[in-house]
Amino acid sequence: MIPYPAHIPSRPFQYRVLVYAVAACAFTTGIAALLLRVFDLSNVVMVFLLTVMLVALRWGRAAGALAAVVAVASFDFFFVPPVWSFHVSDTQYLFTFLLMLVVALITGQLAARLRAEAVGAAAGERRANALATVATDLSVAVQDEDIARICDTRIGPLLDGKVTLLLPGRDERMPSSGHGDTGIAQWVLEEGLPAGRGTETLPANSATYLPLTTPLRTRGVLMLERGAAQPLDAEQLGLLRAFQSLLALAIERVHFVEVAHETQLHVEGERLRNALLSAVSHDMRTPLTAIRGMAGMLGESEVAQAIVNQADRMQRQVTNLLDAVRLQSEGVRLDLQWHALDELVGSALAATPLGARQVVVDIPAELPLVELDATLFEHVLVNLFDNATKYTPGDATLYIRAGHTGSKLRLRVEDDGPGFPPGIDIQALFAEFARGTRESAVPGVGLGLSLSRRIVEAHGGSISASRREPHGACFDILLATGEPPAVDLEDPA
Amino acid sequence: MNKPRILVVEDETDIRRFLRLALEREDMTVFEAGDALQARIDAASRQPDLIVLDLGLPDDDGKAVIRDVRGWSSAPIIVLSARESEAEKVAALESGADDYLVKPFGVPELVARVRAQLRRASLAGARGQASAIVRFGDIEVNLATHEVARGSEAVHLTPIEFRLLATLVRGQGKVLTHRQLLIDVWGPGHASRSHYVRVYMANLRQKLEEQPARPRHLVTELQVGYRLAGIVESS
Numbered sequence: 253m254i255p256y257p258a259h260i261p262s263r264p265f266q267y268r269v270l271v272y273a274v275a276a277c278a279f280t281t282g283i284a285a286l287l288l289r290v291f292d293l294s295n296v297v298m299v300f301l302l303t304v305m306l307v308a309l310r311w312g313r314a315a316g317a318l319a320a321v322v323a324v325a326s327f328d329f330f331f332v333p334p335v336w337s338f339h340v341s342d343t344q345y346l347f348t349f350l351l352m353l354v355v356a357l358i359t360g361q362l363a364a365r366l367r368a369e370a371v372g373a374a375a376g377e378r379r380a381n382a383l384a385t386v387a388t389d390l391s392v393a394v395q396d397e398d399i400a401r402i403c404d405t406r407i408g409p410l411l412d413g414k415v416t417l418l419l420p421g422r423d424e425r426m427p428s429s430g431h432g433d434t435g436i437a438q439w440v441l442e443e444g445l446p447a448g449r450g451t452e453t454l455p456a457n458s459a460t461y462l463p464l465t466t467p468l469r470t471r472g473v474l475m476l477e478r479g480a481a482q483p484l485d486a487e488q489l490g491l492l493r494a495f496q497s498l499l500a501l502a503i504e505r506v507h508f509v510e511v512a513h514e515t516q517l518h519v520e521g522e523r524l525r526n527a528l529l530s531a532v533s534h535d536m537r538t539p540l541t542a543i544r545g546m547a548g549m550l551g552e553s554e555v556a557q558a559i560v561n562q563a564d565r566m567q568r569q570v571t572n573l574l575d576a577v578r579l580q581s582e583g584v585r586l587d588l589q590w591h592a593l594d595e596l597v598g599s600a601l602a603a604t605p606l607g608a609r610q611v612v613v614d615i616p617a618e619l620p621l622v623e624l625d626a627t628l629f630e631h632v633l634v635n636l637f638d639n640a641t642k643y644t645p646g647d648a649t650l651y652i653r654a655g656h657t658g659s660k661l662r663l664r665v666e667d668d669g670p671g672f673p674p675g676i677d678i679q680a681l682f683a684e685f686a687r688g689t690r691e692s693a694v695p696g697v698g699l700g701l702s703l704s705r706r707i708v709e710a711h712g713g714s715i716s717a718s719r720r721e722p723h724g725a726c727f728d729i730l731l732a733t734g735e736p737p738a739v740d741l742e743d744p745a
Numbered sequence: 746m747n748k749p750r751i752l753v754v755e756d757e758t759d760i761r762r763f764l765r766l767a768l769e770r771e772d773m774t775v776f777e778a779g780d781a782l783q784a785r786i787d788a789a790s791r792q793p794d795l796i797v798l799d800l801g802l803p804d805d806d807g808k809a810v811i812r813d814v815r816g817w818s819s820a821p822i823i824v825l826s827a828r829e830s831e832a833e834k835v836a837a838l839e840s841g842a843d844d845y846l847v848k849p850f851g852v853p854e855l856v857a858r859v860r861a862q863l864r865r866a867s868l869a870g871a872r873g874q875a876s877a878i879v880r881f882g883d884i885e886v887n888l889a890t891h892e893v894a895r896g897s898e899a900v901h902l903t904p905i906e907f908r909l910l911a912t913l914v915r916g917q918g919k920v921l922t923h924r925q926l927l928i929d930v931w932g933p934g935h936a937s938r939s940h941y942v943r944v945y946m947a948n949l950r951q952k953l954e955e956q957p958a959r960p961r962h963l964v965t966e967l968q969v970g971y972r973l974a975g976i977v978e979s980s
Contacts, residue, residue: 530830534801538757541849545763548852549770560851567849587968590940592947594958599967601959613958617951621940626968627831652958739944 269311273319276307281326293331297348300327301356308360309367316360324353375487382410383494390502394509399502403474407495411488413478417499418461420472432475436461444470450483462492464500471503529574536570564605568638572699575631579706586625586710590736593619593654593663596626600633601652606641610649619654621736622661628707632715635700636665636727643725644669661731668724678717748774749863752793754784754810755825756803760848764797767852768859781805788814795863797855799825800837808840815841821862825850831968835922838969843919845969865917879914880977881962884953886914893953900952905930909945910953913963913973922970946971 280303284296300323308316328338332345340346389402400417408415418437420426426437436454440447440461447453448460458479464472474496478484484492544563550556594615601611640650644667651666672678682705701717708715713731720726751773755761758779765775776791778784781802788796788810796814800807811822824837824845834845843865844858877889885894891907893900902910912929913921921929923939935941946965950957964974 537848538760542757542759542763544849545760545767545852545855549763549766563849590943592943594947594950595943595965596967598958598960599965602964611959613956615958617947617957621943630967737938737940739941 265314269315270318272311273307273315274322276303277319277322277326279303280323281330284327284331288331296331297327297352300324301352301359304356305359305363308363312367313361313364316364317357320353320356320360323356324349327352379487379491379494382491383498386410386495387498390498393502393506396503396506399499399506403499410491411476411478411484412482413476416475416477418473418475419503426473432459432461433457437473437475440473441470449478462496464496464503466500466504468504471500471507474499529577533570533574537567540567540570561605568634569699571631572635572703575628575707576699576703579703579710586628588623588625590621590623591626591629592621593661596624596630597633597652597654597663600630600637603630604634604637604641606637606650607646609641609644609646611652612649613652615652615654619656619661620733622731623734623736624711624731625707629711632704632707632729633665635704639700640665640667640669640725643667656733659733661733663729663731664726665729666720666724666726668720671719671724672717678719681717682715748772749795750774750776750791750793751859752776752778752784752787752791752796754778754781754787754796754802754807755799756780756801757799760799760825763852764855767855771856771859773859781807781810784810785813788818788820793820794866795820795859796822797825797859798822798842800833801826808837811837811840811842819866821866823858823862834966834969835924838920838922839924844972845920861918865919868917881973881975884962886910888914895953902949902952906945906949906952909942910949913971914976916973918973918976920966920970920972924970926970942971 280299284299287299288296304316304319304323307319328349333341386402386406389406390399393399393402396419403415403417416431418426418432420441426434426441428434436447436457440463444463444465445453446460446462448457449455450460458477460476462474462476463470464474540563544560547556547559547563597613597615648667648669653664655662682701705715708729711731713729715727715729718726751768753761753764753775755764756779761777765777768775776787776793778787781804798807798810821843822841824842826834826845826847837845843862846855846858877887879886879888883896888911893902908930909926912926923942924936926942927935927938931941946963950960950963954960954963962973962975964972966972
């Protein structure tokens, strides 16, 4: 649908063709006068009929009709006795005139129609040729610049003006440095309606702005500047409409080519990154597995146990580093599923060597399921539990509590250890590579908490730390509960 | 009783060596294979009682080896996975593996898993049908009468809860994936609703575990499935 002035200006009637028709009849009369010296009068009639047909063929319907009348009149005046008079002595000739007029009119009109159709066909062919040329050029365009050039060099001349392609930037705004009136172009882009000269909107403007609309959306604006040229004729209007559709489709195609290309690059990048990550992961875990396993063979000795502990610690650092790399890379995809929080806590507790520390878990059974990436979230919990074991004495107690209020779910991990050293900024612990004390004897690079924060925030939640009274550390995780999927209840049997 | 015959398939020499040492110390006969080709040959010629298989083999996918071996052998298969991807473990279990260990793992863990799987296999082989009464911890399950007792007290389970428990019991300590549990308990139409299993497992834990958040028997294999641990052999 391209709303554009529907009135098609008809070609103005040209009165000079009537003069030509009369002149042709006069010329024929002269010829006929010469022929009459050799041929019979009835043969001369044919010359007039031929003239009428040729006039109609050349100059159209009206000229043909006039020629028919003039031819009959000339024949009567100059050749039918008494000559030089419209009088007719032999009534036979009246019948001749009538017949001649009818035949002249019919052949004239037929010839004129033939001509009109030929003209129409030629115009159609010209239009088809123009369209085909532009379509061919557009089909090989791979960039917006190619399309703009086709507008300028091909379409412009066909419409007797200057045609400029205006395209919005990525932010859907028309660039202000571009051609024409940015404001009008922006309006046309947003409304999908034409504006400017020859339209209902801002007709005083010197240029016409036409939307390039595809079934999905308006992709650009075509600016047509024709100066003082005549309004577009029917043929040019038809062409313009066809060009609008062609251009819109070409722009859309170029757009999708770009999108496909970018997607491919993104997928390639992600595949490479994943391949790299799993290779690094494999290469680091293989020696760790061997070290840990061999140490296990050494029996229950203290040295062997220390090696096992360090290997475990190293393993957690590797996990943290891999998580960090994965989260840092753009567009991390969380594997979100509905989980029971106590299950995750249990799984993380089982994965952390807590020694002789007591663990008190208070998670209400009616806590709703929560949507999260279990692998990553388990790493958060393991980091918190691991921290608790690193910074508390062996007889400390760990409290894990959960509850929900409104749309928030809170998980609190506390210990009754010595807590954070006095005077440090607790919230700064979540910054990258921050630790409670510099160069502490406790291993770790401070990656755990910053990573935990990033994982929790990727879930749309928050994590904070506070001091616990009378002593100890407290970590709070807040998550949105969301709308858990329904589970069909069964009848209790 | 004959020494159990274990086939270890692992491409890293050092890991293979420690697996061999650890298992031989437990009085087992160990055969080693370094790639999938050798693994297929040994699995057929050595007739192992159990296979420990690394998923990342140089010449073929470990899952393809599992499927091949499962075609003609019911020997338990324990998968070693260094991979982060839980989907990989699920795929291995659904190809026919019985349990998995994530690298790095400790010797006690390895030995415990191997022993559990050997016991499971010998039970299944000896009687064909497991006994109707199964015990774990202080829980007693009667598969025939659908009665469950905790200590001396009867525990009331809904039909679905019982079906879930019975499926885990029949698994005899094998890791059952969410998908396998959903198909067994709810039917094939529910295969993708893993939150169903989570909700009903939570119920079961509330009724059967002392500390539901630190389960001793109804063990979660995160992102993979569940396993019933600590089944006592009925006398």
